[in-house]
Amino acid sequence: DSGVTQTPKHLITATGQRVTLRCSPRSGDLSVYWYQQSLDQGLQFLIQYYNGEERAKGNILERFSAQQFPDLHSELNLSSLELGDSALYFCASRFGTGGEAFFGQGTRLTVV
Amino acid sequence: DQQVKQNSPSLSVQEGRISILNCDYTNSMFDYFLWYKKYPAEGPTFLISISSIKDKNEDGRFTVFLNKSAKHLSLHIVPSQPGDSAVYFCAASTGGGNKLTFGTGTQLKVEL
Numbered sequence: 001d002s003g004v005t006q007t008p009k010h011l012i013t014a015t016g017q018r019v020t021l022r023c024s025p026r027s028g029d030l031s032v033y034w035y036q037q038s039l040d041q042g043l044q045f046l047i048q049y050y051n052g053e054e055r056a057k058g059n060i061l062e063r064f065s066a067q068q069f070p071d072l073h074s075e076l077n078l079s080s081l082e083l084g085d086s087a088l089y090f091c092a093s094r095f096g097t098g099g100e101a102f103f104g105q106g107t108r109l110t111v112v
Numbered sequence: 113d114q115q116v117k118q119n120s121p122s123l124s125v126q127e128g129r130i131s132i133l134n135c136d137y138t139n140s141m142f143d144y145f146l147w148y149k150k151y152p153a154e155g156p157t158f159l160i161s162i163s164s165i166k167d168k169n170e171d172g173r174f175t176v177f178l179n180k181s182a183k184h185l186s187l188h189i190v191p192s193q194p195g196d197s198a199v200y201f202c203a204a205s206t207g208g209g210n211k212l213t214f215g216t217g218t219q220l221k222v223e224l
Contacts (some may be wrong), residue, residue: 002155002157004155033211035214036129042201042217043201045212045214048210048211056210056211058208058211085140090155090156092155092212099161100158100161101146102146102157102158103156103157104155105153105154105155106154106155
């Protein structure tokens, strides 16, 4: 158990809909990262938050947004969903400015 | 632009032998490198890391080697065990707390 909790584990929704993925980082970790893994591909970096502030942005679509709350949990919002958004979405957390990142189990999103 | 590359999508090794997984990178600003292992339907699990000031780091059966001049790192697993069968990702980051950039992964199969 990495200590990073992601909910829900599975999500099936229709095209055009909006979903929210939730991540609770390890206790004390200030950084939260979101990654997308599509169909046996690598992990694509979406966005990073550090202590409530956006720190870095990757290839995140405009239809996607995220935030980190004062209790440090984070939410990734995906809207106007398309079939191609079907993927595994991982959240990772890290204590501060170095060391390894710990990953949650992921949310498998299926858009039908 | 794929800054971290794992050119072998798969590797098959006999139990008890050495597994060598390779990774190349292009960004000379990377200063911290990590290896993760991933089973299906689970999040990546941290294995071992190395800072750019070192050329070798060992942890039990796992050793990571870094060749900065060649921008190459490798993970050696000795002896390989069937439970090591998984996808292995290498990752790199620049500076403190920055995002991890992942390779596309190598599927390792350890056969009896």
